[in-house]
Amino acid sequence: MKLRQIAHARTGDKGDTSSISLIAFDPKDYARLAQEVTATRVKAHFGALVAGEVIRYEIPSLGALNFVMRQALGGGVTRSLILDTHGKSLSSALLDFDIPDA
Numbered sequence: 001m002k003l004r005q006i007a008h009a010r011t012g013d014k015g016d017t018s019s020i021s022l023i024a025f026d027p028k029d030y031a032r033l034a035q036e037v038t039a040t041r042v043k044a045h046f047g048a049l050v051a052g053e054v055i056r057y058e059i060p061s062l063g064a065l066n067f068v069m070r071q072a073l074g075g076g077v078t079r080s081l082i083l084d085t086h087g088k089s090l091s092s093a094l095l096d097f098d099i100p101d102a
Contacts, residue, residue, distance in 0.1 A: 001101050007033060009091035018050075018072040020091050023064040030063040036099040042067050045097050046090070067094075 003009075003022065006029045012019045022037060024030045039056040046054075052070030059066060072090070 001099060002095065003033075003037070003097045003099060004095035007095065009094050011089075011091040013073060016052075016071055016073045018069045018090055020067045020069070020094050021064050022067070022094060023062065027063045030060060032099070032102070033063075033065055034058060034060075037065060037097065039067065042069075042094065042097070046072070046093070 006026070007022050007024050009023065010021045012021075022033060024033055037056075039054040042056070043050055043054040046069070050069045050072045052072065054070075055068045057066040057068070069090075
């Protein structure tokens with residue numbers, strides 16, 4: 001199943017760093033997100049698009065995970081030649097991530 005079936009996401013950026021928050025629609029799905037959506041798997045999902053490290057922060061009180069991805073925006077808004085310099089489409093790309101059906 002795709003993450004978009006149980007969660008929504010928001011993206012932010014600062015320089016060459018993208019931050020994606022993944023938020024469960026239903027708090028009961030948070031544990032599943034925390035188990036399945038690891039920093040290692042997120043880095044693999046984005047492949048060469050993310051050249052730096054991916055750090056995951058857990059926010060159980062909000063049913064959310066926050067992924068900070070370094071070197072993910074081609075140098076940053078003022079330096080990059082990529083089409084989506086702010087990385088807003090990265091949240092949609094993360095929601096396309098596959099996890100096992102419950």
